[in-house]
Amino acid sequence: MIQAHRGRLGKMSKSGFSHWVELGRVIAGGILVVQERGPQRFVARTSPARQPMERGKWLRRESCRHRRYLRSTRTGIFRLACIARRCRMCWNASVKARSQRCAVADRLNRIYHLAFSTGQLARFVVFGSFVTTKSSPNDVDVILLMEDTFDLASVTGEPALVFQHMEADAHFGASVFWTKRSGALGGEQAMIEYWQARREGGRRGIVEIVEEGS
Amino acid sequence: MIANDAELQTTLERIGWFQQQLAHLRRTEANPVNYRAAASGFLAEIDRMQLEVRDFFCFLPNESEGAAEQDTGADGGRGVGVSGA
Numbered sequence: 001m002i003q004a005h006r007g008r009l010g011k012m013s014k015s016g017f018s019h020w021v022e023l024g025r026v027i028a029g030g031i032l033v034v035q036e037r038g039p040q041r042f043v044a045r046t047s048p049a050r051q052p053m054e055r056g057k058w059l060r061r062e063s064c065r066h067r068r069y070l071r072s073t074r075t076g077i078f079r080l081a082c083i084a085r086r087c088r089m090c091w092n093a094s095v096k097a098r099s100q101r102c103a104v105a106d107r108l109n110r111i112y113h114l115a116f117s118t119g120q121l122a123r124f125v126v127f128g129s130f131v132t133t134k135s136s137p138n139d140v141d142v143i144l145l146m147e148d149t150f151d152l153a154s155v156t157g158e159p160a161l162v163f164q165h166m167e168a169d170a171h172f173g174a175s176v177f178w179t180k181r182s183g184a185l186g187g188e189q190a191m192i193e194y195w196q197a198r199r200e201g202g203r204r205g206i207v208e209i210v211e212e213g214s
Numbered sequence: 215m216i217a218n219d220a221e222l223q224t225t226l227e228r229i230g231w232f233q234q235q236l237a238h239l240r241r242t243e244a245n246p247v248n249y250r251a252a253a254s255g256f257l258a259e260i261d262r263m264q265l266e267v268r269d270f271f272c273f274l275p276n277e278s279e280g281a282a283e284q285d286t287g288a289d290g291g292r293g294v295g296v297s298g299a
Contacts, residue, residue: 153247165255177255183242185235194231199221 100136107172108140112209114159120150122181123188127195127206139169143195144178145188216270225263232260 108126115121121144128141144162152163161167168176184191196203216222236256243249 151245151248152251153245163251165251165258175255177259179235179239179252180243180248183239183252185231185238191235197224197228199216199224199228201220201224 101130104130104137104140104173107174108142111140111142111162111168111172111174111176114162115144117159118146118150118155120147121145122147123192124209125192125195125206126209127204128175131205131207138173140172140174142174142176143192144176145184145192146178146180148180148182150180216266222267222270225267229260229263229267232256232263236260 108130112124115124123143123145125143125145126140127143128139129137130140152160155163158171161171162176163178165176168174179191181188186194192206192208196206198204216225236253239249239252239256243252
C-alpha cells in the first residue's frame with residue numbers, strides 16, 4: 001500500500017508513476033487502478049493469469065500484453081499496477097521536468113497519507129495533468145470518496161486541510177474534490193467515471209489508487 | 215479556454231452536472247461541516263468554468279480566434295473538469 005512509508009511515492013515517480021502516464025495515454029478512456037503490493041513488486045489485476053511479477057520483468061513481459069488488452073477494452077476499471085526501473089518518459093525528460101514530476105508526486109504521497117490517516121478513506125482517484133504525458137505537471141488533482149461515517153469535525157491538524165478545497169490548494173498545491181460515498185451523484189462509480197469526460201469530447205484515463213489486498 | 219461551440223456545450227453540461235452534484239450533496243449530507251467543505255471544491259470548479267464561459271461570450275468568433283492566437287501558451291491549466299488534461 002502506498003502509505004507504507006514516507007517518500008516511497010516520490011521514488012515511484014521515477015518509475016511507477018510515470019509509467020502510469022504511459023499506460024494512461026494508451027488506455028485513453030479507462031480508469032487505471034494502481035495497487036501497490038510492496039516495495040518491489042506489483043500485481044497486474046487485469047491479467048487473466050495474474051501473478052505477482054518481480055521488479056523489472058513486468059515492464060517487458062506484461063506491459064505489451066496489457067496494452068493490447070487495454071487498447072481493445074478502452075473503458076472500464078483497470079486494476080493495474082506496474083513498475084519500471086526507469087521510465088522512458090522520465091528518462092527522456094529534462095532534469096527540471098523530472099524534478100517537477102517528483103515534487104508533484106511527493107505532494108500526492110502526502111495527501112494520500114493524510115487522507116488515509118482519517119481511517120475513513122474509501123476511494124482515492126488521481127486525474128489531471130499528473131496522469132498524462134505532460135512532462136512537468138503543475139499540480140495534483142484528486143477525488144476522494146469517504147465512508148459515510150466520516151465526520152470532518154473530528155479530523156484535526158494537517159489532515160483536515162486536505163478536505164478544504166482552498167486550503168488544500170494553497171497548502172499542498174492540489175485540487176481536492178471530495179464527498180462521502182452516499183453523496184456521490186449517480187453512485188460512486190458513476191461519479192468517478194464522470195471525471196473522465198474531456199471538454200474536447202471523448203474520455204481520458206484517470207488513476208485510482210487502491211489498498212493492498214482490496 | 216473554450217475554443218468553440220462544442221466545447222462551450224460540454225462546459226455548460228459540466229456546470230450543470232456540478233450543480234446537480236451539489237444539490238444531491240445538500241439532500242444527503244446532514245453535517246454542516248462536511249457539507250461546506252465538500253461543496254467548496256465543486257463551487258470553486260463551477261466558478262472557474264463559469265469564468266471560462268464568460269470569457270468565451272466576451273468576443274465574437276473571429277475575435278476569439280485572434281485572441282486565442284495571442285494567448286497561445288497562456289492556458290497551462292490543470293485540466294480539471296472538462297478541460298483537456
